[in-house]
Amino acid sequence: MRIIDKLVSLARKRSPWLFHMNTGGCNGCDIELVACLSPRYDVEQAGILLVGSPRHADILCVTGPVTSGTRAALEAIYAQMPEPKAVVAIGNCPATCDVFAGSPAIAGPLDHILPVNVYVPGCPPRPNEIIKGIAWAITILASEEKDSVNKEK
């Protein structure tokens, strides 16, 4: 059984599939995230794919401050992802709402709605940092150590 567990853990490390959701951001972080797939960074080397359906995904990448209009969709998408799953908050917006903080149209920040595993600060963060954040989320997936960041709070 231990060999199977090891194989599963290795497979989770080698094949993380991302689902990307913009919850009302300015599109800056989205461009940086998509840049990770370009020939310059080419995350497919590490088995990382951007998938179209949340049901296929392992890691939910959220950009934007979570407007009240996107909250229900965000929760539905999180619920549709099969376990084990991780959430990566990309940019300042999902972490703190950034310049949108205090707006009546904002339901965020993200950690009030979903358990966030990794924060990647920056406005927007560089693709290197995003890849680093995803790599951290991958180790959380592989060890199935849930809510590691939230526990520290």
Place this chain on the structure above:
Amino acid sequence: MNIGKSLLAFFVIPGLLYAVPMAWLMLWIERKMRARMQGRIGPFFYQPFFDFIKLMAKRPIPRSPFDALLMMGLPVLAISALLASLTLLPVFSTSSGFIGDLVLLIGLIEVPSLCAVLAGFASRSIYGQVGATREAILSIIYNLPFLTAIVALAASAKSIRLTDIALAPSGAVRALTALTVLLCLPVKLRVNPFSLANAEQEIYAGPTTEFDGPRLALWELAHGLEWVALTGIVACIALPFRIGSWIGDIALFTLLSLILVIVATIIAAATARLKISMATHFYLKWVMGMAVLALIIAVLGNVA
């Protein structure tokens, strides 16, 4: 075809034991070639294997028993049909087959496409339904030239036994049939320029949008096996001779299949997706024309 031999063909070569690693290898070649054509490095060779293990180890969202049965049953049915169709392929000169196995092969090769259509509608997702509709339309369109070409080949060989057809003397009919079936490959495999059924940027993953965890893993495996079976059919049709020793035969079959995968991937990476009307036009005008030409040559050859 005795039972021992059929079981060996189903479980070992070119069935389960050969086809599953081959399916992963072909999926990898497809992704790697596409990455290289786009100036990227691309995944390592173990990628489809780890994808499969990871998806199998996921804990899917619970569904109602009938939905769960349907979502597991359809990909399993597709995989079984593909393995059975691989069993029928005349890879070796000695594999006897039986009279009428051509008809069975054509039936079995359509099962995965039918399963995908059912899966798309059963998922009740709008993307799945659009994908399933496109798959159904395209499968009617490509089957016209595909079946015409196969009928032409069978008519020229005067047999509906795969071994007889594969080993019949070569000619214009065989070349035209091989080319027609080759042109039907991209649409059957749902790759560019005919990737309408699972059009990534339009309808997410098409029929498999709502499938998660092990159910998706089985669909990925079925897709890999589709590559093995369909390139295998083209390889068997295109080659009018067999080497004789089983290692030589399997090596030749594998080599030709891999070359076909590379050709299909290069075409896929170099082209953009067509509209469904353009795909229909292409198949009904050019590919169908070629198939009808093959049929005319075959019938005239028989009369003369």
